[in-house]
Amino acid sequence: MNQTQTTGCYYYPSRSQHIQCSAVINDEQIQLFDNQTNSIVSVSNLDCSFDSPLPGIATAVCFADGGRFIPDDMNFQWPFTHHSHGIAQQLEKNKLLILASVILIPLLLWFILYRGIPAIAVYSVGLASPSMVEAMGEQSLQVIEKIALEPTQLPSEKQALIQQQWHTMLDDLQLDKKKFRLSFYQSDYFSANAFALPHGRVIVTDELVILLKDKPDALRAILLHEIGHVQYHHGIRLAAQATASTIVLAIIFGDLEGITEVVLGSSSSFLQQAFSRDMEREADKYAIEKLIALGYSNDDFADAIQALQNKLDEQAQLDESWLKYLSTHPSSQERIDFARQYTP
Secondary structure (H helix, E strand, O other), X not given: OOEEEEEEEEEOOOOOOEEEEEEEEEOOEEEEEOOOOOEEEEEEHHHEEEOOOEOOEOOOEEEOOOOEEEEOOOOOOOHHHHHHHHHHHHHHHOHHHHHHHHXXXXXXXXXXXXXXXXXXXXXXXXXXXXXXXXXXXXXXXXXHHHHHOEEOOOOHHHHHHHHHHHHHHHHHHOOOOOOOEEEEEEXXXXXXXXXXXXXXXXXEXXXXXXXXXXXXXXXXXXXXXXXXXXXXXXXXXXXXXXXHXXXXXXXXXXXXXXXXXXXXXXXXXXXXXXXXXXXXXXXXXXXXXXXXXXXXXXXXXXXXXXXXXXXXXXXXXXXXXXXXXXXOOXXXXXXXXXXXXXXX
């Protein structure tokens, strides 16, 4: 029977107390003896577990009762784990493999977060049931109402006029009136703005209506842009991307406790997250195409963006939060040029 001996330190279960001792290892068991050769531990090899081997650190053996033995020789190899430990140590000492890991792992993470997950989100749109999308939209609206929206101060006549134009536009585009709903709110947070929620509700702020009061066709262009976000399922894709990215990072860094909360509360992320530049361009193109189809000019969209840019320039001097808005959209001049030069 093969027998190996080494010295080391035995740590008692659930205590910091330890004792210097020697270990005798054979094919069947491990025995620990103190300096007076009194037996401290005698267990079967099958009842032991071993720490993962790391270069420069002795591999400890853990017993079922919680005790641990750490060899003095940091290069000591436990006989019955020699082959598996040898492979691990060879990989850990391979400098080329370490260098490749340092380079490839961040690239792989980037590919997953910025290429893989968005692509999966596009195909996951069809998996979302109408009831789930409706619940997501209503939950988002409730959160945003509490944080950033106030009851509208627009005259009822003005609201009725815009609602009439809205319904006429939906009829002309053969869109579902039950799905696409228009709501007005006052908002110091959003200022002159409009945004769409996944289930089809479009929010327009009083400030935007006032800003475009002399440009009704420009307001129509903004509303078509928001309809474009809904038609291309941008809200659902954004929620899917945010949820999937959070889960991937939680798995990588070992924080799994909050995944359920992230999944259940992902719809409330629309207040903090902006559509991507590609999504904005897609919605821009939708708005311009529909404007032309309805008999209006693509310049109406350019006029709307120009008015918003002028407002943003004023706001940016007072509130740096508007700089964040600008950074998440394509440049205004790029959008204006695209609209004016667009041909079907």
